[in-house]
Amino acid sequence: MEVAYFDESEAKMEKTPQTFNNFIYDNQTDGGCLNKLDETAKKINAVRGNIDALHARYRELMAIYDKFTRYDETMEKIIRTMTTQIEAAEKHFNNIVSTAQQAINEHMTTDTTLMSDLEQLNSLLSAGSAE
Amino acid sequence: MAGGQVTQKAYEYDRVIEFTQSGGAMDQALSDLQKSLKELRVLINECEPLYHGKGQTSPVYNQYKYLYNNIGTPSSGLWNQVYGAVLLQNDMYTNAVNDRDKDQG
Numbered sequence: 001m002e003v004a005y006f007d008e009s010e011a012k013m014e015k016t017p018q019t020f021n022n023f024i025y026d027n028q029t030d031g032g033c034l035n036k037l038d039e040t041a042k043k044i045n046a047v048r049g050n051i052d053a054l055h056a057r058y059r060e061l062m063a064i065y066d067k068f069t070r071y072d073e074t075m076e077k078i079i080r081t082m083t084t085q086i087e088a089a090e091k092h093f094n095n096i097v098s099t100a101q102q103a104i105n106e107h108m109t110t111d112t113t114l115m116s117d118l119e120q121l122n123s124l125l126s127a128g129s130a131e
Numbered sequence: 132m133a134g135g136q137v138t139q140k141a142y143e144y145d146r147v148i149e150f151t152q153s154g155g156a157m158d159q160a161l162s163d164l165q166k167s168l169k170e171l172r173v174l175i176n177e178c179e180p181l182y183h184g185k186g187q188t189s190p191v192y193n194q195y196k197y198l199y200n201n202i203g204t205p206s207s208g209l210w211n212q213v214y215g216a217v218l219l220q221n222d223m224y225t226n227a228v229n230d231r232d233k234d235q236g
Contacts, residue, residue, distance in 0.1 A: 003153045016199060026181040036174065047164065053160050053163065
């Protein structure tokens with residue numbers, strides 16, 4: 001019996017980066033890349049929270065069984081792997097922010113208005129490492 | 132003890148059914164995770180036009196690629212684990228229903 005919700009089309013969607021023929025750091029468009037990076041950082045944290053919530057539900061469920069089941073081991077493995085994956089995702093996201101910082105640093109010599117962008121990117125990285 | 136056989140449930144399968152059925156606590160937790168994963172993928176997709184490097188050899192391209200790989204598909208990354216959790220939920224539900232039916236004759 002299949003009862004669990006599964007977003008198959010989203011899961012199966014090919015996930016590859018778009019290829020561009022130029023460098024763009026867009027802080028002019030409404031919202032700009034800083035806002036989008038900030039939203040992405042928050043969403044990564046939301047996914048982490050969802051994994052923690054799922055783990056809590058698993059533990060409640062396991063308490064219903066009065067003996068060891070093979071489910072327990074499988075569930076813990078799923079949660080461990082999910083945690084590893086979201087931590088790796090966060091690391092790669094931080095690397096994206098770092099590349100933006102480097103790019104801005106290079107442009108700072110000619111455009112000092114980017115100083116505030118640099119500060120915001122620094123705070124994005126600090127927020128991530130503080131958790 | 133004369134007559135009938137006293138049986139004892141191995142576990143509270145009614146509660147397992149309630150937990151694992153469509154809309155139950157476990158289903159809800161897994162749905163929330165899937166919703167967030169989709170939103171994360173969309174956000175990264177929206178980030179790309181606003182911040183990117185030139186070509187497929189730029190460092191930022193590779194980081195986007197790794198990030199997408201972590202989100203993954205039913206055979207890799209986080210979606211692979213979600214798929215495993217979905218199969219597990221279906222299995223637990225099916226077994227609990229079968230155990231209940233067996234108990235109720």
